[in-house]
Amino acid sequence: MFTRRMFFKILAAIGAGSLFSAESEGTAAQWLNVSAASSTGHLARPGDTYFEVPAQAFGVTTTEQWENLLDDLDAVELIGRYVSLTSAPDEVSRLTGRCPFCRHGADSLLVDSRDDTYLCTDCLAGGHALDFYARMEGLSLPESLRSVGKLMAAGVLQGKRPRLKRFHCIIEAIDRFAHESLICSREGASARGWLNHQGITAEMVEKFSLGMMPYALSDQLLERLRAVGFTPDELEQAGVDGWMSCLADRFKAGESNSTLLLPVRDREGDCCGFYEQSFGLESALAWSSHVVPYGYQLLAPHRANQLVYCTTSGQTVPSSVVLVEHPWDVVLLAQEGLHQAVYVSPLDLHEYHDRFNRFLLQVQRGVWPIYSSDLSVEFMRNLCRLSPHGLERVAFLFLPDGTGFSEWLRREGPVIGRARLEDALSATELLRF
Numbered sequence: 001m002f003t004r005r006m007f008f009k010i011l012a013a014i015g016a017g018s019l020f021s022a023e024s025e026g027t028a029a030q031w032l033n034v035s036a037a038s039s040t041g042h043l044a045r046p047g048d049t050y051f052e053v054p055a056q057a058f059g060v061t062t063t064e065q066w067e068n069l070l071d072d073l074d075a076v077e078l079i080g081r082y083v084s085l086t087s088a089p090d091e092v093s094r095l096t097g098r099c100p101f102c103r104h105g106a107d108s109l110l111v112d113s114r115d116d117t118y119l120c121t122d123c124l125a126g127g128h129a130l131d132f133y134a135r136m137e138g139l140s141l142p143e144s145l146r147s148v149g150k151l152m153a154a155g156v157l158q159g160k161r162p163r164l165k166r167f168h169c170i171i172e173a174i175d176r177f178a179h180e181s182l183i184c185s186r187e188g189a190s191a192r193g194w195l196n197h198q199g200i201t202a203e204m205v206e207k208f209s210l211g212m213m214p215y216a217l218s219d220q221l222l223e224r225l226r227a228v229g230f231t232p233d234e235l236e237q238a239g240v241d242g243w244m245s246c247l248a249d250r251f252k253a254g255e256s257n258s259t260l261l262l263p264v265r266d267r268e269g270d271c272c273g274f275y276e277q278s279f280g281l282e283s284a285l286a287w288s289s290h291v292v293p294y295g296y297q298l299l300a301p302h303r304a305n306q307l308v309y310c311t312t313s314g315q316t317v318p319s320s321v322v323l324v325e326h327p328w329d330v331v332l333l334a335q336e337g338l339h340q341a342v343y344v345s346p347l348d349l350h351e352y353h354d355r356f357n358r359f360l361l362q363v364q365r366g367v368w369p370i371y372s373s374d375l376s377v378e379f380m381r382n383l384c385r386l387s388p389h390g391l392e393r394v395a396f397l398f399l400p401d402g403t404g405f406s407e408w409l410r411r412e413g414p415v416i417g418r419a420r421l422e423d424a425l426s427a428t429e430l431l432r433f
């Protein structure tokens with residue numbers, strides 16, 4: 001079956017750019033080889049040695065375009081152009097129809113709309129929707145990718161984009177509601193007091209569109225969303241119901257309701273979800289969510305991996321950045337006049353290696369504030385695993401033990417802070433020691 005893993009191996013081997021031009025005979029043969037393997041039900045597994053080439057062999061942006069295309073493709077729409085499909089009564093994500101390859105039973109072809117695959121229970125033909133298309137049209141896989149790309153671009157195929165757009169609209173509406181709750185509701189008073197205490201001005205609250213979503217306002221939010229035309233089904237699919245029951249559970253368990261929401265936007269400027277920051281007066285910066293509690297996890301993993309939290313709402317990342325430990329640091333540092341702080345993921349190269357690598361390819365320089373005690377053998381080993389391009393873009397600023405970056409910047413002042421950032425030690429210099 002055509003899988004995402006296989007897709008990347010092939011892209012890595014032939015270079016993603018070559019998909020846009022006429023590929024060589026040899027390349028086409030490789031694709032056909034994979035296509036043939038897929039029709040016999042071969043699944044790519046870790047350790048397969050089709051095309052083991054390092055990921056940095058291809059351009060990130062081009063790869064992302066192709067990843068987005070695979071995500072946007074809708075198997076039901078694509079296969080539905082050839083076969084009349086009907087929903088299974090018990091399961092809406094599974095559709096059936098007559099298999100065009102064997103034409104046996106009237107409902108032997110199963111199409112799964114969740115992972116965009118098909119399978120015939122009679123002749124056992126199966127794979128990704130793209131395999132189906134390639135087989136029906138007699139095309140190689142690169143030809144079918146290009147062809148489907150053109151159909152999507154021309155609007156002949158809608159794919160899942162309208163659903164994704166609708167999802168962004170729901171998150172956007174929640175963002176507005178949460179922002180209003182923070183700035184004018186009775187429930188927002190303690191959060192406003194805490195922000196004041198942290199030195200965050202109303203202008204900054206506006207700039208980052210900070211919000212809060214207390215349990216007491218959840219009915220009001222649902223009413224608002226329904227009033228502007230979102231159906232109960234849409235809200236459920238977008239995870240709103242699940243989120244509300246989480247808020248209810250937290251409330252019943254007596255947990256603190258004191259959480260700020262920090263909306264995250266993608267490069268197109270669409271709101272994708274929220275980071276959380278607790279504002280319990282005693283806990284100060286003790287807790288913040290690293291993985292977004294709501295919104296973001298409904299996106300495809302590669303789309304979530306592209307998200308960066310920064311002052312420009314993710315649309316343009318500054319060319320020189322400071323990598324920070326918590327999303328909230330971005331707000332604190334912007335308040336101090338430093339607008340180049342970004343939150344990519346927790347500063348853990350072992351766990352988030354690929355995410356950092358991808359991010360570093362977008363910037364000229366990323367300064368990582370660090371303690372000298374963090375430089376363990378394990379850390380250096382993980383650092384060396386970054387691609388050469390990633391490695392030459394990282395630099396380190398050594399902080400005094402026990403001092404957080406925003407605290408350090410406040411103490412040093414913006415002028416000295418900026419000068420020290422300029423002098424940060426590059427990773428290649430560090431590795432030479």
Ligand SMILES: [Zn+2]
Nearest residue numbers: 099102120123
């Ligand atoms: Zn069949």
